[in-house]
Amino acid sequence: MGSDPISSHVGSSFEDWYRSEYRSIVHSLVLITGNGDVAVDAASEACARALERWERVSMMASPSGWAYTVGLNVARRALRRARMEALLLRQTAVSPPVREDALELWEAVRHLPHQQRVAVVLHYVADLSQRDVASVMGVAEGTVAATLHTARKRLADSLGQTVEAREAERE
Amino acid sequence: MNDLERSLKDLIDDTRLPTPPSIDELRKRTERRGYRVHQPRRLLVGILTAVVVISGVTLAVVYGPRSSQLAPKPGRQSNLGSPPTRPAGLQLNVPGPLAIASNGDLLVSNQGTNQILERLPDGTLTTFAGNGHAGADGDGGRATSAELNAPIGMAVASDGTVYIADSQNNRIRVVSPTGLITTFAQVADPVALALGPQNTLYIVDQAGVQTVSSNRAVATLLPPPTSVNGIVGDVSVEGEVFAFDPDAITVTPSGDLYLANSSPKVLLRYSSGVMSMVGGTSLETADTYVAQDGLAVAPDGTIIVGDYGGFDLDQVTGTSISPIDKSGLNSIAKLIGGFRPSGVAVGSNGEIYTDTDGRSGATNRETLIAIDPDGKAHLLADDGAL
Numbered sequence: 001m002g003s004d005p006i007s008s009h010v011g012s013s014f015e016d017w018y019r020s021e022y023r024s025i026v027h028s029l030v031l032i033t034g035n036g037d038v039a040v041d042a043a044s045e046a047c048a049r050a051l052e053r054w055e056r057v058s059m060m061a062s063p064s065g066w067a068y069t070v071g072l073n074v075a076r077r078a079l080r081r082a083r084m085e086a087l088l089l090r091q092t093a094v095s096p097p098v099r100e101d102a103l104e105l106w107e108a109v110r111h112l113p114h115q116q117r118v119a120v121v122l123h124y125v126a127d128l129s130q131r132d133v134a135s136v137m138g139v140a141e142g143t144v145a146a147t148l149h150t151a152r153k154r155l156a157d158s159l160g161q162t163v164e165a166r167e168a169e170r171e
Numbered sequence: 172m173n174d175l176e177r178s179l180k181d182l183i184d185d186t187r188l189p190t191p192p193s194i195d196e197l198r199k200r201t202e203r204r205g206y207r208v209h210q211p212r213r214l215l216v217g218i219l220t221a222v223v224v225i226s227g228v229t230l231a232v233v234y235g236p237r238s239s240q241l242a243p244k245p246g247r248q249s250n251l252g253s254p255p256t257r258p259a260g261l262q263l264n265v266p267g268p269l270a271i272a273s274n275g276d277l278l279v280s281n282q283g284t285n286q287i288l289e290r291l292p293d294g295t296l297t298t299f300a301g302n303g304h305a306g307a308d309g310d311g312g313r314a315t316s317a318e319l320n321a322p323i324g325m326a327v328a329s330d331g332t333v334y335i336a337d338s339q340n341n342r343i344r345v346v347s348p349t350g351l352i353t354t355f356a357q358v359a360d361p362v363a364l365a366l367g368p369q370n371t372l373y374i375v376d377q378a379g380v381q382t383v384s385s386n387r388a389v390a391t392l393l394p395p396p397t398s399v400n401g402i403v404g405d406v407s408v409e410g411e412v413f414a415f416d417p418d419a420i421t422v423t424p425s426g427d428l429y430l431a432n433s434s435p436k437v438l439l440r441y442s443s444g445v446m447s448m449v450g451g452t453s454l455e456t457a458d459t460y461v462a463q464d465g466l467a468v469a470p471d472g473t474i475i476v477g478d479y480g481g482f483d484l485d486q487v488t489g490t491s492i493s494p495i496d497k498s499g500l501n502s503i504a505k506l507i508g509g510f511r512p513s514g515v516a517v518g519s520n521g522e523i524y525t526d527t528d529g530r531s532g533a534t535n536r537e538t539l540i541a542i543d544p545d546g547k548a549h550l551l552a553d554d555g556a557l
Contacts, residue, residue: 023191031182044191044197048197051198097184098183099182100184105179124179139482155175
C-alpha cells in the first residue's frame with residue numbers, strides 16, 4: 001500500500017501534488033461523510049491550506065496525510081455545525097455522488113461504524129499506509145490494523161448477505 | 172490492487188462532482204477566510220445596535236453586524252429533515268459538551284435535538300434550553316421555548332447565568348438565572364466557551380479566541396496579530412510553527428488557558444502571554460486529540476482532558492498528561508470497549524462526568540457516565556437503546 005514517500009514530494013510543486021491528490025481526497029471524504037458538498041468543500045479547504053503552507057507541508061513525511069487530517073477536521077466541523085452528522089450517517093438524508101451500479105457496496109460502506117469506515121477509506125481509497133492512517137485518526141497503528149480487519153470482515157458479511165438475499169428473492 | 176480496493180476506488184461517480192477549483196480559486200479561498208482578517212474587532216460596533224430597515228412595505232429589525240458570514244443561516248434547516256418526533260429532552264441524541272450548572276445539575280449539549288438538557292438530582296433529563304427545532308427565534312422569552320441551531324460549548328457563571336455557543340446561528344446565547352434567553356454576542360461559528368477570572372468570557376470561534384469582558388467589550392486574544400513566516404493565523408510554539416485552530420478551551424482560576432488545537436492535534440497552555448505545549452515539546456510528542464470543548468478544570472485546578480483520539484480520559488499534571496483510571500466503565504453492562512469521550516465536566520466533589528456520541532468505539536451507543544473520585548463508574552443516561 002503506497003503512502004507518499006518523502007522523496008516524492010520534497011521540492012515538488014504544489015500543482016503536481018494537487019493534481020495527483022485532489023480527486024482522491026474528495027472521493028475519500030465523500031465515502032466518509034456521505035455528503036458530496038461537504039466533501040468537496042473540505043477537500044478544497046484542505047488543499048487551500050496546503051497551498052498556503054506548501055513550503056512546510058511539502059517537507060512533511062506525508063503531505064497527503066496532513067491534507068486528509070485537515071480535510072476530515074473541516075468536514076467534521078461542517079457536519080457538526082449543520083447537525084447533519086447524525087442524520088446523514090443514520091438516514092442518508094442526502095444522496096451521495098456514488099455510481100448507481102455500486103449502491104450495494106455503498107450501503108455496506110455506509111453501515112460500517114465510523115472508525116471502520118474512516119480506516120477503510122483512508123487505507124484503500126486514499127492509499128495511505130497504516131502508519132499514516134493511524135496518524136490521521138489519532139490512534140495507534142495496531143488499532144488501525146485491527147480496525148481494518150474487522151471492517152473487511154463486516155464488509156464481506158454485508159455484501160454476502162446482500163447476494164444471499166437477492167438469490168432467495170429470485171427463488 | 173485487490174477487488175475490494177478496486178471497487179472502493181471506483182465507487183464515486185465523478186460526473187456528479189464539480190470541477191476541481193483552480194490554483195487561483197484556492198488562493199482566493201485562503202484570502203477570504205474570516206480569521207485572517209480579524210473581523211471580530213469590528214463586531215463590537217455592530218452588537219446591540221438596532222437598525223430599522225424600511226423597504227417598500229417590509230419592516231425588519233436587524234441586530235448586530237450585517238456580514239453575511241455572521242448572519243444566522245435558517246436556510247440550512249431544509250437539509251436537516253423534520254424535528255425529532257420522539258419526546259424531546261428525555262434521551263441522549265448525539266450528546267457533546269457538558270457543563271455543571273450553578274445548582275450542581277449537569278448540563279448536556281444534546282446536538283441531535285438542538286437542545287441543552289439538564290439532569291435533575293433524581294436522574295431525569297429535562298429541557299434547559301431549546302425547543303427541539305433548529306432556528307434562531309425566541310430571544311426575550313423562555314429558554315425552553317426558544318430555538319437553537321447546533322449548540323455546542325457552554326459556560327456557567329457563579330450567579331447561574333449560562334452561556335451557550337449557538338454555533339450555527341453564529342451567536343452566543345445567554346440564559347439568565349430566571350430562565351430567559353437573549354443573544355449576548357455575535358461571533359463566527361463559536362464552538363467552545365469558558366469563563367475566567369473577573370467573569371471574562373473566552374470564546375473559541377472561527378477567528379481564534381475572543382474575550383468578552385463583563386461590559387461586553389469584544390477583543391481578539393489569539394492568534395497573535397503578527398504573522399509567522401508571512402502567515403497570519405499561524406503560531407510558533409517551542410520552535411514548531413503551525414496553524415492555530417482550537418476546538419476546546421478551559422481556564423484555570425488563575426487565568427491560564429488550556430486549548431486543544433485541532434490540526435495539528437496538540438494541547439496548548441497559554442500563560443502570561445506565552446504559549447507552550449502540554450505533554451511534550453514537539454508536535455510529535457505532544458500529539459493529543461481532544462474533542463470539541465473536551466476540556467474541564469477540576470475544583471483542585473487539575474485539567475481534565477476528553478482524549479477523543481485515545482479513547483481515554485486524561486489529566487494534566489504540570490506539563491505532562493497521564494490517563495485517568497476509567498476501568499470502572501467496564502462494570503457497566505454493554506459498555507465494555509472503546510469509550511470515546513465527547514465532553515467532560517467535573518463536579519464540586521471531584522466526580523468526573525463524561526459522555527460519548529456513540530459515533531465510534533465498541534459501544535456505538537450514546538451514553539452519559541459519572542466516574543467517582545475512587546474510580547467507580549455510573550451510567551447516568553443513554554439513548555434508550557442500552
